[in-house]
Each structure stands twice: as structure tokens, then as C-alpha cells.
Amino acid sequence: MLEIDPRSAVPLGEQVRLGLRRAIAEGELAVGDPLPPVRQLAGDLGVNLNTVARAYRELEREGLVKAARGRGTVVAALRATAAPARDALRERFRDLLADCKLGGYRKEDVKRLFASEIERSYE
Amino acid sequence: MNTFAILYPALMIAAPALFVGLWCLWTGVRAMRRILLATLGMLIAFALSAWLLGPERTRHPLHFQLWGLGGLMLLVWGFAVSDIRRAFAALPAAPRGASLRPRQPDLFPGAFAWPGFAWISLVVWLAMRGGMTLLLWIGPALGGATLVATRLLLRLAAIEPEPLGGRDAESLARRYGEFRRRRVRGLYWMSVSLALLVTAGPLLPSMGSAIAGTALGVLGALFGTWADAQRYLIRRQLSGAEPPR
Numbered sequence: 488m489l490e491i492d493p494r495s496a497v498p499l500g501e502q503v504r505l506g507l508r509r510a511i512a513e514g515e516l517a518v519g520d521p522l523p524p525v526r527q528l529a530g531d532l533g534v535n536l537n538t539v540a541r542a543y544r545e546l547e548r549e550g551l552v553k554a555a556r557g558r559g560t561v562v563a564a565l566r567a568t569a570a571p572a573r574d575a576l577r578e579r580f581r582d583l584l585a586d587c588k589l590g591g592y593r594k595e596d597v598k599r600l601f602a603s604e605i606e607r608s609y610e
Numbered sequence: 611m612n613t614f615a616i617l618y619p620a621l622m623i624a625a626p627a628l629f630v631g632l633w634c635l636w637t638g639v640r641a642m643r644r645i646l647l648a649t650l651g652m653l654i655a656f657a658l659s660a661w662l663l664g665p666e667r668t669r670h671p672l673h674f675q676l677w678g679l680g681g682l683m684l685l686v687w688g689f690a691v692s693d694i695r696r697a698f699a700a701l702p703a704a705p706r707g708a709s710l711r712p713r714q715p716d717l718f719p720g721a722f723a724w725p726g727f728a729w730i731s732l733v734v735w736l737a738m739r740g741g742m743t744l745l746l747w748i749g750p751a752l753g754g755a756t757l758v759a760t761r762l763l764l765r766l767a768a769i770e771p772e773p774l775g776g777r778d779a780e781s782l783a784r785r786y787g788e789f790r791r792r793r794v795r796g797l798y799w800m801s802v803s804l805a806l807l808v809t810a811g812p813l814l815p816s817m818g819s820a821i822a823g824t825a826l827g828v829l830g831a832l833f834g835t836w837a838d839a840q841r842y843l844i845r846r847q848l849s850g851a852e853p854p855r
Contacts (some may be wrong), residue, residue, distance in 0.1 A: 488775055510710055511676065522770075523712045530771035531708035583736035 491532055499534050504540040511562055513549055513608055522552060522560045613672045616660065622678035623652045626685040629835045630693060630797065636839035637699065637846075639697045645689040653679050694838060702849040705775025709783060713772075715764040715794045723803045725757055732809045739813075746812045753809030760801040769796050776848050789840045796833050 489506035491499060507519045510516045522528075522543065529539045543560055546552045550568030555561045603606075627642070627649040656677050660668045667673060733750050736742055738849055770793070772786040805824055811819050 488707050488779060489710055490775060492704065507710075516710055516762050521676060523708070527713060527769035530769065531773050532706050533771070533773065553764055590619065 488540065489528075489532070490533070493533075499532075500538040500541050500545075501538055503528070503532065504545050506607070507546060508549075508551065508567075511565060514610070516562045518562050518565060520562045521558050522562070524559055540566075611668045612665070613695065617670045619674050619677035619681060620653060623681040624649060624658060625682060625683065625831070626690040629831055630690045632832070632835050633679055633694060633839050633842075637697070637834065637842045640841070641693045642696050644693055647684065648685055648689050652685065655804060656681065662810065676724045689695035694842075698845060701845055704773055704845060704848040706773055707775035707779065709772065709774055711808055713768045715798075716791050717798060719763070721798065722757070722761065725805065728806055729754055729757055729809055732806070732813075736812060749811035750809045753805040753807075756801060756808065760798065760805065763801060764794055765832060767797050773848060774832065776850050782844070782847060789837075789844065793840075796837075800830055800833065814830055 489503070489510060491502040491506065493603075495502065497505075499599070502562070507516075523531075525539045525543060527537055529536045532539070543552065547554070550564055550566075551562065552560050553563040558574070584597070593599075620812070625643045630645050631642060635639060655661075659673070659677065663673065683741065687752070729750075732753075736746075737752060768790060772790070773784075774782055776782060807814075807822055807826065
């Protein structure tokens with residue numbers, strides 16, 4: 488399931504794109520699986536058609552989905568063509584850790600949280 | 611005085627309140643006051659008009675059609691629809707989640723083959739029977755167009771918004787699935803019946819097709835009211851205003 492938060496500072500289209508990426512990464516969508524039609528997803532999420540269409544185009548640019556004749560948009564690969572560099576990943580991870588630390592989370596709690604999420608994602 | 615000229619507008623004026631009443635019965639929402647008052651006012655105005663104009667003018671098609679259709683439209687768009695929309699708007703904001711599985715109309719195999727065959731058979735029968743003027747072919751042409759449009763209509767019906775979320779997304783998804791199946795099948799049978807009825811129009815006595823058309827119209831209104839009640843009940847569960855089933 489893909490959920491969006493209209494009150495979030497992250498734009499709706501970006502939330503849709505990130506949600507779909509996560510569904511692909513976590514195996515909710517496998518290679519060859521069709522994505523819901525743009526109209527269906529936009530209706531369910533209560534967002535504009537263009538917002539979803541743009542998210543699909545971005546994912547297509549990343550090589551994660553492709554348009555298939557007669558089947559709409561399908562998952563093309565489980566790896567993006569342009570994977571983020573290790574340094575960029577480290578930066579994002581550090582930002583996340585800063586959020587945890589400033590949020591008052593204890594080191595052990597953060598470790599447990601990350602470990603369980605890593606397990607879930609790489610199952 | 612012609613009974614039809616009195617009964618027809620009166621029934622048309624009363625119909626929106628009857629359907630809102632059904633909606634209220636199915637959903638348990640109390641939203642009848644405004645439409646009941648408006649219907650009562652409209653019926654009194656119609657009775658006054660009939661009394662003032664006398665039996666001769668009341669029988670005039672312009673009079674009973676104006677009161678029947680005008681009254682119906684005014685009550686539907688001025689009260690019934692807005693009252694139901696208000697009930698939807700009063701629900702707490704719903705979460706915005708979506709399933710990632712594409713939805714398709716769930717129909718049996720050959721769902722469009724037999725109506726297509728029936729339509730072609732009727733057209734061949736009409737052509738061989740003879741006596742078909744160009745005007746009489748409008749019905750069969752409309753029937754064929756309705757069959758073609760039904761495919762598109764059902765595809766749209768299958769992707770009607772089904773936002774997920776809340777306390778029990780799984781039971782919500784099941785409820786959506788059940789409602790979608792019934793909605794799509796109901797629309798299928800109504801559209802196919804309408805297409806074949808319109809096609810067979812030249813073969814039926816005029817009273818027969820009028821009765822069948824009216825019955826189909828009433829069934830359609832009943833089906834629409836039921837579907838709207840289901841939408842409301844699901845939306846209430848989604849908003850957390852009702853415990854999951």
C-alpha cells in the first residue's frame with residue numbers, strides 16, 4: 488500500500504515517487520508487475536493526474552519502470568540505472584542520524600530500529 | 611380529470627424524497643427534513659396550479675411534463691444531491707492511501723460476446739422483417755453504441771477511487787472488492803439490458819417498451835442510491851467513524 492501525507496513538506500509527486508520506489512525495493516512490486524493506471528492511483532490518493540504521471544516518468548528515467556504495450560506501466564528492474572554514490576548515501580544517512588539524535592532517541596533504540604528495517608527491506 | 615396528468619407529476623416530485631429516504635435507511639443518517647419540506651411545498655404548489663388552471667389545461671403535456679421533470683430536477687439537484695454531499699462532508703478527513711494493484715472489471719468469460727451476438731441477431735431480424743425506415747434504425751444504432759460504451763464505462767467503474775488506510779486497511783480492501791464486484795456487475799446488466807431493449811424497440815409494442823424503459827430507469831435509480839449508500843458506509847469506516855467489519 489502507498490500512503491501520502493498532504494501535510495508533509497515533501498511535495499505530493501515526490502511522495503508518490505518515493506512510495507513506489509520503496510514498494511519496488513521491498514518486493515511489494517516484482518519485475519513485470521503492472522503499476523496501477525495513473526487515473527486509478529490519482530483517484531485513490533486524491534491527487535492530480537499529472538502528479539502521478541510525473542512520478543511515473545521520473546521512475547521511468549531511473550530505469551525502474553517502463554511502458555509496456557497493452558499493459559500500461561510495469562516494473563522493469565529492481566535496480567535503478569543511476570544508483571546514488573556511496574558518499575551521497577552517507578550524507579543522507581548522517582542527516583537521518585542527526586534527526587534521531589536531535590529527536591532524543593537513544594543509541595540502542597536507533598540501532599534496533601535500523602536493524603529491523605534493514606532486515607525487513609533485505610528479506 | 612385525467613389521472614395520469616395528476617399522478618405522473620406527483621410521483622416524479624415525490625421520487626427524490628423516496629430515494630433519499632432509502633439512502634437514509636441504508637446508512638442510518640438522518641437527512642430527510644429539508645427534502646421532505648421541499649417536496650411537500652412542491653406538491654402543494656402543483657395541486658394549486660392544477661386547481662387554478664382547471665382539468666383542461668392540467669391535461670396539457672406542457673403542464674404535467676413541466677411539473678414532473680422540472681420538479682424532479684429541482685428536488686434532485688437542489689436538495690437530494692446536496693443533502694447527501696453534506697453528509698459525506700460531515701465525515702472526518704480520511705487517510706490517503708492506495709493499493710498498488712491495478713483494478714479490472716471482474717466479469718465472467720464471454721460477457722461481451724453474447725450481447726454482441728444478440729445485438730447482431732436482432733439487427734439481422736429487423737433487416738429481414740422489413741418496414742424499417744431510417745428513423746427506426748436509430749434505436750438499434752444507439753443499442754450498438756451503448757454496448758461499445760459499456761466496456762469503457764465498466765473500466766471506469768472498476769477504477770473508481772478506493773482510498774485505503776485507517777485502522778484496518780485489509781477489511782477495508784475486502785469491502786471495496788465486494789462493492790466493486792457488485793457495482794460492476796450491476797452496471798453491466800443494466801447497460802446490456804438497456805442496449806438490447808433499445809435495439810429491440812421496433813419489435814415491441816410502444817406500451818411494452820415504455821413500461822420496460824421505466825422499470826429499467828427505476829432500477830437504475832435504486833442501484834445508484836444503493837451504491838451511494840455503500841460509498842458512504844465505506845467512507846465512514848475509512849474515516850474511523852465506524853468500527854471495521
